Amino acid sequence: MLPGAPAPVIMCAKPGDDRHVKDVPSLNQIRQACSSCSLRQLCLPYGVAETDLDQLERIVSRRKPVPGGEPLFRQGEQLGALYAVRSGSVKTHALSRDGNEQITGFHFPGELVGLDALSADVHGCTATTLETTTVCAIPFDRLDELAGRIPGLRRQLLRLMSRELVEDEQMLLLVGQKTAEQRLAALLLSISTRFQSRGYSATEFNLSMSRDDIGNYLGLAVETVSRLFTRFQSDRVLRVRRKNVQILDLERLHVIAGVGPSGPSRAQA
């Protein structure tokens, strides 16, 4: 996932990364210090008063790194905890009754996974790591209780859920009425922006998901995705080598995503 890292090495969790703790209380659950986490402005702690932060820290536990391809939780399981991605990346995907699978999102450090389980206390999707990933687990019942006492935390939880709503709605627009070209451009821009806000390069990164995943997420066939990468490359918008992507012309990518190649007034897919 990191620029230039061909092997899915553990993504540097920058400061606050204390992988070498000796006094391990438990092997796979380590008390987390949100107050010193580099992701705190993106994650749950944002908006929580300094003085309340230790209460949150007390219920959050960091899990040991999970290898790629493993589930954090499965569709249908009882809701136990929400997960905050610390490093690496996660896809969430749901199987419908007729056997179709749909990827509902890709999740990067600082993002919360599992929010759709709050409606029925059962996970509505499976969360699978796309590479070696570390997460923080936040037991929901304790979070809920805490949200009653800490207004900032309650507000932030609602904000994160609402943000996911907005994102899903943008995806609906994308999948409902944009061309394949526009969809892929929009995805790349979304990833680029999210990486940038986490301190990584906006113009070069490794895609942790497969072409299959991308196609499924965007409602396209794998072959179409592949062809688009090729086209973008020959148009000098991207440089693509396997999972590694360099954005050569960010401006043009924006134009493609927003207006499309067929003129500004086309209003359909």
Next chain:
Amino acid sequence: MLPGAPAPVIMCAKPGDDRHVKDVPSLNQIRQACSSCSLRQLCLPYGVAETDLDQLERIVSRRKPVPGGEPLFRQGEQLGALYAVRSGSVKTHALSRDGNEQITGFHFPGELVGLDALSADVHGCTATTLETTTVCAIPFDRLDELAGRIPGLRRQLLRLMSRELVEDEQMLLLVGQKTAEQRLAALLLSISTRFQSRGYSATEFNLSMSRDDIGNYLGLAVETVSRLFTRFQSDRVLRVRRKNVQILDLERLHVIAGVGPSGPSRAQA
């Protein structure tokens, strides 16, 4: 979006357009008795203890009926209140920067509208009545404060948001990988189910939204929607006359929506 956008400015309220917004408070804002509302199991009161209900009632106000085609709030406006539909129906729709409009949902009695504004304190979509509609307004800051004190209310608010997440994700599946036929069947079934749970007929109803709205929502051209209605009718699955729809073969509609006419293992759009 960036360059050639013909100034798709966020619409602002026309002067004199807010007659039902201000006006005499006593006339258009009536204290609501959630405890006796027939929609309480669907709406915010669900899960709130009998004894706490009066606190909720104190902040909820019922507005006088809004004629069809009028906005409850507009994209870009500051978040003031959430709205619970009491009767009638509402569509929410968002204008993207490049001028595309996407309907993000249809909302029936008991459903909450405006939740996507919690992420940025600004409405991310416009809510427009599809017919004469009455709503309850719930000032968000007071609701938030109340949610801190009443665990059941907090839980229900989260549940409603999460439910909308799940719905959006199902829509993604629908729009991303189902045929036009499957999409329309799924929409009709969704409406049917929702009507039923509100005590109306599951097999005969009037669609309050136009064919245009349906097409936009499902990611289809109007013409396709129209043709599908015709086809369903000649297949004796529906009887359609303008807005009025009778479901003649609910079973078959389920089959169409779930598996599709082209065999059980097709996995495409």
Next chain:
DNA sequence: CTGCTGCATTGACGCAGAACAACAAGACCC
């Protein structure tokens, strides 16, 4: 090295559904 396996790319072809266009049916107004 060789073969195997899983992903990615490329080509050829066909079809679902979009675009274009004309028309029908209400609804509303003068």
Next chain:
DNA sequence: GGGTCTTGTTGTTCTGCGTCAATGCAGCAG
């Protein structure tokens, strides 16, 4: 009554993208 506007239906044409199929290529085991 007869215009005009809006909304829905139907016919025809055209195309973006899905499907099928073959090939390329990296990683891994033996």
